[in-house]
Amino acid sequence: MLHEEAYKNPPAGLWNSFDLHRKELENQELNPVFDENSGLSPEDLEAGFNSFAEELNGKSPIIRKAFLFEYVLKNSRIGINPNDWIANIFDHQNLIPKYNNQQRKEISEKKIKKARDTLRYSEDHAYYSAELDLGHISPGWRYMFSNGLKGLLEKADRERAAKGEALTSEQADFYKSLEIVYNAIIAFARRLSIMAGKLADNGDPAIRLRMLSVADSLNHVPENPPRDFLEALQFSFIMHQMIEMEGEFVRSMSGFDRCYFEYYDSDIQKERLTKENAKELIKFFFTKFFARTRGAANGKNFYFGGQKADGSNAENELTFTALETYHELNTTDPKLSVRIYKDSSDRLLEAAAKCIRDGRTGIVIVNDETAIPAIMSRGKKYGMTLEEAREYLLIGCYEPAIEGREIACNMSIKINLAKSVELVLNRGKDLNTDNVLGPDTGDPEKFSSYEEFEKAYFTQLEAQVKNATDAIMAFEPFWAEINPSPVLAGTFIDCLEKGLDIGRGGPRYNNTGAMGAAMANAADSLMAIKKTVYDDKKYSMEEMLRMLKADYADYEQERLYIMNRLPKWGNNNIALDPIAVRIAEFYGNLVNSIRNKRGGNFTASLFSLDHRHKLGKKTSALPDGRKNGESLSLNLTAYTGMDREGVTALLLSLAKIDYGKIPNGSVADVYLHPSAVMGNDGLKAMKSLIKTYFSLGGFGIQFNIFDANTLRDAQKHPEKYQTLQIRVCGWNVYFITMSSEEQEHYIKTNVHAV
Numbered sequence: 001m002l003h004e005e006a007y008k009n010p011p012a013g014l015w016n017s018f019d020l021h022r023k024e025l026e027n028q029e030l031n032p033v034f035d036e037n038s039g040l041s042p043e044d045l046e047a048g049f050n051s052f053a054e055e056l057n058g059k060s061p062i063i064r065k066a067f068l069f070e071y072v073l074k075n076s077r078i079g080i081n082p083n084d085w086i087a088n089i090f091d092h093q094n095l096i097p098k099y100n101n102q103q104r105k106e107i108s109e110k111k112i113k114k115a116r117d118t119l120r121y122s123e124d125h126a127y128y129s130a131e132l133d134l135g136h137i138s139p140g141w142r143y144m145f146s147n148g149l150k151g152l153l154e155k156a157d158r159e160r161a162a163k164g165e166a167l168t169s170e171q172a173d174f175y176k177s178l179e180i181v182y183n184a185i186i187a188f189a190r191r192l193s194i195m196a197g198k199l200a201d202n203g204d205p206a207i208r209l210r211m212l213s214v215a216d217s218l219n220h221v222p223e224n225p226p227r228d229f230l231e232a233l234q235f236s237f238i239m240h241q242m243i244e245m246e247g248e249f250v251r252s253m254s255g256f257d258r259c260y261f262e263y264y265d266s267d268i269q270k271e272r273l274t275k276e277n278a279k280e281l282i283k284f285f286f287t288k289f290f291a292r293t294r295g296a297a298n299g300k301n302f303y304f305g306g307q308k309a310d311g312s313n314a315e316n317e318l319t320f321t322a323l324e325t326y327h328e329l330n331t332t333d334p335k336l337s338v339r340i341y342k343d344s345s346d347r348l349l350e351a352a353a354k355c356i357r358d359g360r361t362g363i364v365i366v367n368d369e370t371a372i373p374a375i376m377s378r379g380k381k382y383g384m385t386l387e388e389a390r391e392y393l394l395i396g397c398y399e400p401a402i403e404g405r406e407i408a409c410n411m412s413i414k415i416n417l418a419k420s421v422e423l424v425l426n427r428g429k430d431l432n433t434d435n436v437l438g439p440d441t442g443d444p445e446k447f448s449s450y451e452e453f454e455k456a457y458f459t460q461l462e463a464q465v466k467n468a469t470d471a472i473m474a475f476e477p478f479w480a481e482i483n484p485s486p487v488l489a490g491t492f493i494d495c496l497e498k499g500l501d502i503g504r505g506g507p508r509y510n511n512t513g514a515m516g517a518a519m520a521n522a523a524d525s526l527m528a529i530k531k532t533v534y535d536d537k538k539y540s541m542e543e544m545l546r547m548l549k550a551d552y553a554d555y556e557q558e559r560l561y562i563m564n565r566l567p568k569w570g571n572n573n574i575a576l577d578p579i580a581v582r583i584a585e586f587y588g589n590l591v592n593s594i595r596n597k598r599g600g601n602f603t604a605s606l607f608s609l610d611h612r613h614k615l616g617k618k619t620s621a622l623p624d625g626r627k628n629g630e631s632l633s634l635n636l637t638a639y640t641g642m643d644r645e646g647v648t649a650l651l652l653s654l655a656k657i658d659y660g661k662i663p664n665g666s667v668a669d670v671y672l673h674p675s676a677v678m679g680n681d682g683l684k685a686m687k688s689l690i691k692t693y694f695s696l697g698g699f700g701i702q703f704n705i706f707d708a709n710t711l712r713d714a715q716k717h718p719e720k721y722q723t724l725q726i727r728v729c730g731w732n733v734y735f736i737t738m739s740s741e742e743q744e745h746y747i748k749t750n751v752h753a754v
Contacts, residue, residue: 001216010206027291028084035079066484072095084210092245097247118471122468128415128468132472136409140492140493145225171499185239222239233260248488252395260318268317292333308390332733337363349691359724375400396411397729419619445540486501492508513664518612518619527568548622562624563642637668648692651670
């Protein structure tokens with residue numbers, strides 16, 4: 001807890017010190033400092049871990065995992081930066097994730113080799129990819145905060161006792177594993193507390209008070225519920241670390257204004273913190289996440305605003321304090337989501353728009369009016385209430401899940417929607433290799449109409465989805481062996497009540513996400529076939545196939561005609577847009593109808609993220625004019641340079657999709673020139689654009705705001721553009737850290753060049 005002297009009589013250097021130490025804080029994960037006397041050397045830690053793992057052979061996977069987790073926390077070296085308000089450093093050597101990967105490898109090779117080989121074959125041809133998605137989860141943050149680990153253990157004890165003689169061995173092991181891991185975390189926090197207490201004796205008054213505050217906080221949390229804002233931040237980060245060390249990637253940190261407001265407000269009211277001091281603590285906290293990624297990974301998602309369970313507005317003063325802080329930091333991580341609905345304040349939308357306009361583009365804005373009904377559509381059959389749906393958080397980039405109730409596995413499957421066009425053209429075979437992927441839908445040269453061709457496309461897409469879902473369902477039953485998750489599971493009330501782990505269907509809702517990529521390429525390719533082969537008869541199907549197999553070599557004029565003279569997705573075209581709508585509807589209905597092996601459903605999303613590059617490398621030339629190996633389209637937007645009618649037309653196209661059928665999320669990517677959003681008029685125009693899109697039923701929207709000349713200058717003079725951010729997909733990076741190929745892509749996109 002914040003030491004009394006820290007707010008009543010703070011010495012010089014205690015506050016307003018973030019900028020002074022910012023560089024070392026941002027580099028703390030690159031250059032961690034450990035006390036060599038606080039634990040085993042890395043070599044001894046690993047040797048002891050491996051020896052202990054052998055000793056534990058024969059015990060259940062979850063008990064074995066729990067004891068290994070405890071071993072690492074007891075024996076790893078720790079460290080604390082005396083200039084930091086939040087302690088976190090320990091040298092765990094990623095031993096638990098390595099152990100998980102070994103379990104995954106053994107199970108893949110021994111128990112599901114056929115499914116693994118099928119997955120590899122499909123991925124090698126950019127048909128689909130699938131995996132157990134342990135990287136898109138979020139714990140029950142507020143449930144954890146309200147109980148502390150001690151409260152969660154007490155709840156587990158009550159549930160275990162209530163089961164009496166009906167308690168199974170699996171449930172007994174689950175509850176025992178919670179005891180092991182949570183007591184290990186409490187003991188670990190006390191190790192850090194003792195170290196902080198010792199650091200308080202170094203003689204510097206500012207360090208003394210900071211370390212006394214850290215020591216007191218860690219002696220209380222995460223064992224107990226937080227008492228103030230500092231403890232809430234410390235609790236959150238240490239549990240984030242524990243869950244990630246267990247083997248899951250925490251991709252949502254909850255609603256910042258919901259999770260932390262009571263602690264912030266109490267401190268402000270009791271004059272333990274000023275607003276400026278609170279902002280400084282937020283800077284230290286947010287920088288923890290930036291330090292872990294340095295802009296190189298997909299980041300941590302905090303969301304703001306939206307509806308509470310009762311439908312009231314969740315905004316509060318912390319909403320705006322945090323957004324101000326985010327603007328001042330100007331880092332690529334964490335990333336933010338802002339939920340908007342009919343009662344959201346204009347102040348919230350303006351604060352978000354101002355951040356984006358000013359280059360802090362790591363923000364996605366999501367429409368509650370569309371998202372909540374979509375979430376209900378996938379959860380109502382399992383008893384989901386409207387109150388639960390209103391408490392959704394954004395996992396990863398923009399995928400929704402119910403906090404503390406749902407394991408959504410949002411990125412389990414990635415499906416290349418354009419690949420099925422290629423397969424229709426080659427009777428179910430990859431056009432580059434002639435290897436079989438889908439069913440033989442007949443000789444395309446003998447199709448008598450476009451309708452017959454489109455029907456064959458949907459036949460291929462249906463097989464593609466079925467093959468992908470079958471593949472991941474071969475893996476799902478082995479989740480509990482590959483990655484037992486007691487640290488995470490204990491934060492889910494349903495897991496505690498059932499006595500079941502995450503991988504055993506413990507959470508109330510257990511869904512599996514299926515990403516549909518390259519919508520624009522699929523729709524544009526079908527339109528090209530319709531227009532050139534059937535409607536205008538400009539090319540025969542034989543000629544189209546010849547051009548594609550030649551990768552348009554010696555057919556550049558034909559390719560340019562296809563690229564520049566035919567309708568393209570993203571231009572509000574009345575001939576093409578219905579094709580895209582049919583793809584989205586068919587895909588959504590199909591995916592959402594399939595049950596998974598964890599007691600839930602598959603759920604459809606429409607985006608591509610950076611997978612469009614990898615998928616594109618193994619996708620042949622397409623009828624839309626795209627050449628073999630080139631990247632596919634980004635998320636739901638038009639193919640690069642093809643949104644010729646401007647942003648309004650783009651959004652009108654995207655708004656025609658029924659996002660109720662896409663409950664796992666989607667996003668509109670908008671590129672604007674800085675001149676379009678300058679000044680108050682620019683902000684008004686930006687807010688109007690968002691409101692218009694949402695009024696038409698759009699799900700989410702994100703922006704890049706830059707001009708090609710600036711990017712060119714940044715290539716020549718990177719030292720002048722250290723903080724120039726690019727919105728990649730669902731996360732940001734600094735432009736100067738990108739490869740020259742990636743930089744060229746964004747320049748090309750900005751100038752709408754083909």
